[in-house]
Amino acid sequence: MTNAPADPMIGRLIDGRYQVRSRIARGGMATVYLATDLRLERRVAIKIMHGHLADDNTFKTRFVQEARSAARLAHPNVVNVFDQGQDADMAYLVMEYLPGITLRELLKDYKRLTPEQTVDIMDAVLSGLAAAHKAGIVHRDLKPENVLLADDGRIKLGDFGLARAATANTGTGQALLGTIAYLSPELVTRGLADARSDIYAVGIMMYEMLTGEQPYVGEAPMAIAYQHANDTVPTPSSKHPGVPAELDELVLWSTAREPDERPRDAREMLDRLREVEPSIRAAHVPLTTQATTVLPAAMPVGAATAETRVLDGSVAASTATLEASDDEATALARSADRRKRKGYWIFALVLLLTGLAAGTGWYFGAGPGALAQVPATTTLTPDSATLVLEEAGFTVEPAERNDPVVPMGQVSGTDPAEGEMAQRGSVVTMYVSTGPAIIPVPDVIGAPEADARAQLADFTVAESSQRQFSDAPAETVIAVLDVDGNPVGATYAELGALTLVVSAGALPDVIGLPAAEADAALVNAGVAVAYLDPVFDNSGAIAADHVVAMEPTTDPVRPGDTVNLTLSKGQDLVEVPNVVGLPMNQALDTLRAAGFEVAYNFPEPLLTFATCTSTDPAAAAQAVRGSTITVVASLTL
Template sequence: MIGKRINGRYQILETIGGGGMANVYKAHDAILNRTVAVKVLRPQFSDDEEFIRRFRREAQAATSLSHPNVVNIYDVGEEADLYYIVMEYVAGLTLKQLIQQRGSLPISEIIGIMSQISSAIAHAHANHIVHRDIKPHNILISESGEAKVTDFGIARAMTSATITHTNSVMGSVHYLSPEQARGGLVNEKSDIYSLGIVLYEMVTGRVPFSGDTAVSIAIKHLQTEVPSPRKTNPTLPQSVENIILKATAKDPFHRYTSVRELEEDLHTALDPRRINEEKFVIPDDNEDVTKAIPIIKEDLFADDNLEQTKIKTQNEQKPNQSDEDKPKKKRKWVMITFITFFLLVGSVIAAFAIIPKLLHVDEVLIPADLIGMEYDEVFETLTTLGLLVEREDQNHGEIPEGHVISTNPEAGRTVKVNTTITVFVSEGKPKIEMVDVTSLDKEIARKTLIRLGFKEENIQEATEESDIEEDKVIRQTPLPDELIVPEETIVTLTYSIPKWFSLQNLTGLPSEEVRDYLTKHGLIMKSHYEFSDHVPEGRVIEQSPPGFRLVQKGTEVIVVFSKGPEPQPEPEPISTIVNKEAPVSPEDQLANIGYPIKITYRDSLNKEHVVFIEEFIQKTKIYDIPVTINPGDYAEVILYIEGEQYGNTDIYRYDDVKEN
């Protein structure tokens, strides 16, 4: 997917996350020139109508929401067999990653984050949407600390009635409400329970319930009270613990009536008057009112001591005393003989009938369909039949983890009640400890994982601004030493990229100071030089990128330095033609009178006057005199008639000639 352009618009840049249903990529919107997140349905589900329907439902649910703490949906579409949703890109971490990095968070930060989440969920509830899958993985924390709720993939718009979802439990088991675990009634109070579990994890750094299987964790949500978070975090105010205990009450009746009520409780949780308030305790119900009274049958006490149950009535008559005083001796002996005989016969009958039954042990058939079932179901089936169960775990390449491989005695055999049945349970494929690839170059880390059996398509990458050397792995999931099956495990490698920072405005700074600044921040300088009448020599005229633009280490910065004012070229000598008129008056011309004239000149080539022409004229005549004038110099032309200077000396200065 990296490098692919979806719908001719969204250029996929990198993988930033993923779940069981879809992968999430960072992309560039070529039309609006912005960074977006694109959620793409996994290829194996593109032919599954149920998954596609659920995938579309996420967008339909979320587009009806408009809230600063809900991730915005920009676009929904499909291209060939590719189904995608374009969402707001939030640079930062998930709340789960934040907790994994830092453990339990400071209480003031927790209240701030939780208030934002609660506000978002309250907005969803107001629009008749139950999220149903609230967990830290679905809460994004931006670099500025803003919380945004995402992934309404299993939310359903409600009608005026609540939602009953009886076929399956969709939420993540660690944050599942008891009613979701049992497949019962699901409404806003289910989200309140999940919010309480998220709050518990923020204040303790871990989830309240854990177990080997999802079923065992779900059972704890049903039967076990949430542990006191103050046992793990003694500094936690009692007011905050009370919020957790009330939100996670097993009975929805005892939880907050709405998320708004929970939100109001959060706002006052750090009030000094509340910090040491009494611990929240679920009120005891009136047993006479709330407990069903079993129906007592008349024969319930049939074998009880008659002396305790017999009640005399007024109609009961006493035996006639006079009749009792007259027993016959003969009848007495007959009765004794009869009773003795009856007892003897009864003893024989008991020996042959009752005693064998007392010694008899029932037999049961081990069901033949146990193989492949989940262990918890098998355990319940066998114990219901009166059998004892002993579990033994072992690796298996085909049967999923937590499911039964075989039994001893084998399924289909008949055994005595109370027989111990050994149930062999799959641990899945052989597991290895996750290798630690942090501090390695990202390409070396990737090759190391592939060599250990990880699938290349399951190795995802994420980036994080850091002062650590670029492209070094700074975080990984799964964590080192965690037991995993390489070919089934999705690995996320977070590697370092240079931090973005605002570039200083370098205009007017001297070259030495500029070089020091760029070197210090790891920026690459490319120098150019230009003449400037306004910026002194050696100082910056302009730069690219301009000042205050966000850049990162390794960015090339073009800096134009001043060479000072541009030198003016040396003026060139001017060679030109000047005109000089030698006049003859009209009267003289009519009288045909003429006279001698002489013209002299000086220029830069002739520092003293030289004769240009000397002749006799009888009519007015104009002469063209070539001269050369150097910068700062001048030329002179003088007319002589009959030996006397006629008129003023003509002077031609360099600047005047140049302008003309």
């Protein structure tokens, strides 16, 4: 068995900022990866367009449209879009990362959902879709795969890859866009879509959640499309009788074949869903009842002693019974009257208690005393976050606080925190980020790298340190750089990005070593070696083919850099010319022309009258070019 080839994107740094960690999912247009935003130190989802689509302007336009469409939405039920760009030939989109599952995966595990679960999910989906419709955006590709269920309970709508402006009312001559199982009749027949087309897809999703299956199936896509265009979606209760009538009505309303017969947008459908939600939940709350015992009617006094005889097939009452009958009738009438009056009081009491229970239930279930989940507002603008919190039923009190991650001016969180339950109408403190706190930077110069990292725990220290050769001991910190590559000052932003510069030790001293030994020592230290032209070393200290000089090509020198080596050619030896017998001036000129310095002890004014008698070194001897030849002369008479 051969292993599948590794994804070349894993580990890649996109645009110098996003480090790809692993693959999340692959679709028709793009692949989604989990990545780390190195600038803000947070996990993100990065969608990268398939390479074979990079030259297709239609797909590139649609890809950019997704970024623009989603970026216009700031809503807790819509996946946030942070960035969009191009790195070389790759178009990418950076989104909020939500660990969890999709609605499709939930349906695979549970087959179908309860009415209450369906209402919860549809409330979130319609809330996000209502924000899109309000912004003039039609999603055009609603399906369970695009509903994200986060581990922390948040439900968000994503993948606006096919989104268009609602006012465009555009058609397409291309193949039908979107998943065929959720396409509205008008998209199938005319290729036109507006907000009501999204509502149709919502209705199909609701049917699937309640029944565990799609309303239309077929062996070929066109067979399914034909059913969408010509058939009426059945009620979910026809498949499962336990589905409430209110949800049947919503499914039929939202999947009407004629767009004009559907809700005009997601807000209208959401309002209707919330109207019927209390009755749906009440109808599915299990009732606890006490056992009722039916007691026989009280027997009248004396009845136990009455004598009864059966004569000739008829019943005869005893004389005692006949005499007491009038009194018993009167007593029974009074008893019945008392029971009737008592029944009125009991009925009135039941009505009162029922009213109190209903009022209490309303107060704590949907009224001011109800608990509601605090929505997510982190990274929203204060105005958008205030609107989201107020729509959830809370009173907003703004405040400020430092936040090392959320940019200044955006909401960094709330108290109570998002996801917690709080009473409707209660005050939620909304914190607006004032940016990171400025804190002192510990002095870690000279400390071992591990110790320095521990001391800098309040900052974001890059995983990879810079290494350079220095006189400092190896593996100790010699500099701390800020995000611009400059030495950091005494204070810095909390969780700000820092890079450590760590000593790689001193470069090996290779002067005087044979070329092979010097080369090996430097390569082992992690630097590359280049050679300059060899030179003579007339000092005699460096033998031929040994290193006479080492010159770095960078300052400072880091592992992987290059150093230049110069080798010695040994001494430059020249034969001493024979100048014995020559006039002194001529002898000196000859020696100088041969590259030597000269020394003599004959007076200058008499040189014209002197003759060379000997040299040291002697004629024909080998001497170093540039060395001094001592000349001895005598006076010519």
